[in-house]
Amino acid sequence: MTxxxxxxxxxxxxxxxxxGLSKTYNSGAAAxxxxxxxxxxxxxxxxxxxxxxxxxxxxxxxxxxxxxxxxTSGAVYLGNEKVTAPPRQLAVVFQDYSRSLMPWLTVGxxxxxxxxxxGLTAAHRHERAQSALASVGLPNHASLxxxxxxxxxxxxxxxxxxxxxxxxxxxxxxxxxxxDAQTRADLEDLTHTIKEKYGMTILVVTHDIxxxxxxxxRVIVLSGSPTSVAEIVPVDLxxxxxxxxxxxxxxxADLRAHILGLVRRPAA
Amino acid sequence: xxxxVNRSAGLLTEIWLPVAAFAAWWIFSLNxxxxxxxxxxxxxxxxxxxxxxxxxxxxxxxxxxxxxxLLVSVALGISAGLVLGLVPALYAAAxxxxxxxxxxxxxxxxxxxxxMFGIGPDMKxxxxxxxxxxxxxxNTVDGVRGIxxxxxxxxxxxxxxxxxxxxxxxxxxxxxxxxxGIRVSVALGVILIVASEYIASTEGIGFIELQSARQYHMDVxxxxxxxxxxxxxxxxxxxxxVEHRLLRWHRGLRGTEQGESK
Numbered sequence: 072m073t074x075x076x077x078x079x080x081x082x083x084x085x086x087x088x089x090x091g092l093s094k095t096y097n098s099g100a101a102a103x104x105x106x107x108x109x110x111x112x113x114x115x116x117x118x119x120x121x122x123x124x125x126x127x128x129x130x131x132x133x134x135x136x137x138x139x140x141x142x143t144s145g146a147v148y149l150g151n152e153k154v155t156a157p158p159r160q161l162a163v164v165f166q167d168y169s170r171s172l173m174p175w176l177t178v179g180x181x182x183x184x185x186x187x188x189x190g191l192t193a194a195h196r197h198e199r200a201q202s203a204l205a206s207v208g209l210p211n212h213a214s215l216x217x218x219x220x221x222x223x224x225x226x227x228x229x230x231x232x233x234x235x236x237x238x239x240x241x242x243x244x245x246x247x248x249x250x251d252a253q254t255r256a257d258l259e260d261l262t263h264t265i266k267e268k269y270g271m272t273i274l275v276v277t278h279d280i281x282x283x284x285x286x287x288x289r290v291i292v293l294s295g296s297p298t299s300v301a302e303i304v305p306v307d308l309x310x311x312x313x314x315x316x317x318x319x320x321x322x323x324a325d326l327r328a329h330i331l332g333l334v335r336r337p338a339a
Numbered sequence: 340x341x342x343x344v345n346r347s348a349g350l351l352t353e354i355w356l357p358v359a360a361f362a363a364w365w366i367f368s369l370n371x372x373x374x375x376x377x378x379x380x381x382x383x384x385x386x387x388x389x390x391x392x393x394x395x396x397x398x399x400x401x402x403x404x405x406x407x408x409l410l411v412s413v414a415l416g417i418s419a420g421l422v423l424g425l426v427p428a429l430y431a432a433a434x435x436x437x438x439x440x441x442x443x444x445x446x447x448x449x450x451x452x453x454x455m456f457g458i459g460p461d462m463k464x465x466x467x468x469x470x471x472x473x474x475x476x477x478n479t480v481d482g483v484r485g486i487x488x489x490x491x492x493x494x495x496x497x498x499x500x501x502x503x504x505x506x507x508x509x510x511x512x513x514x515x516x517x518x519x520g521i522r523v524s525v526a527l528g529v530i531l532i533v534a535s536e537y538i539a540s541t542e543g544i545g546f547i548e549l550q551s552a553r554q555y556h557m558d559v560x561x562x563x564x565x566x567x568x569x570x571x572x573x574x575x576x577x578x579x580x581v582e583h584r585l586l587r588w589h590r591g592l593r594g595t596e597q598g599e600s601k
Binding site: 138139157159161162170176184236 | 487489490492493495496497498499500502503507508511512514588589591592594
């Protein structure tokens, strides 16, 4: 059994609650259980990360959370609402920015896309897209096409699109896995910046242990097959965090070692 | 400035051979007495004749029928293709029937079309539609079915309404394939309009061609043939311009933009 007891004494109701989520692909002899009884709560305003080895079903989990895929059993609640379809208050940043941005639309039109059909005037839409683009450091790129930008800049556009949507909860699926190390560090810091500015709840799925610690207030460690929650590790590192200083503290090293141990522990 | 030089250089490399070929044809046919191969000079003057005296009665009807037929084909092909592409169960059920119908050459329907629509423009448009709708339809289905799962996820997770989904995601995503299909349909349309004008017709460029050949007016026949070539070529150029504009993003995405449009 998984111990999902919270080590934090947070008092608010969870923004996102995952209760006994299981996912099995196929049935009969070909059945393959990916997720087995995954439970955790994400609280309003916190940044949490989900870390686990490759093939642990992280993307499956995220798709269930985002309402893009039904679970076999268990449920996901966003606030008090059970998630059965992609909820309005939730935005997703996908890993593969080159495929998640529409190449036929300009950067500005990509960011405005989720705002369409919501009764906003063109000017209002434009303004919100501009402000989101400015927040990710791309104020002058609206008229370019995504493929004219570097990978890191494209992922910034994808983040801006999510910001323009003004979600309560931001889900990020391995958002920085396809960019170089320096860009990755910049985007990690950008995540802290937008968190400070917009104050939404953020859940980042990653396979990178350092990243999971650096970004989050709590790290949800997945392991085993089928995957379940091994432990939820609170991260008490001070803000603002710094790529060099934070990562060279004793606490950071301890957390990293602890999580590495959990991830590598063979399935029971 | 450099772009202009590049452009003219590009045009020159493209145009010198056709110009040379026509010049050679002109010169070598000047004193031709062959009944089948009259001098190009005479063909050219007959071409001028067709364009001035028979434009409204023959050229225009051909163009109108071709245009109408292609418009209907494209509209029908895209709409049916969207429906079939978006509803896999329907496509699975309709696919054998579609493959069967598309295997029937468009011209094979001429006899029945004659019965049903007479020899007027309706028959010609119907023949073009029946023959030329398939490439657009099949390519639209393929284009829609081939849309990246991630693109669909994005559209779903951001809760796009049906209209925005169709207009800003599905159609543009499938547009490279749709346009490739239209290109084939245009070529088929030209073939079918000529074929339909061969049969019990009283007007059109194909009619001029057949009628003049029967009357041994080979210069007029050649002129009609040249006109068909010119029209087909012009349609292609026009199409390339449209394609160039619509698929700018696609070229950019593939990194194949050759700098000629910058």
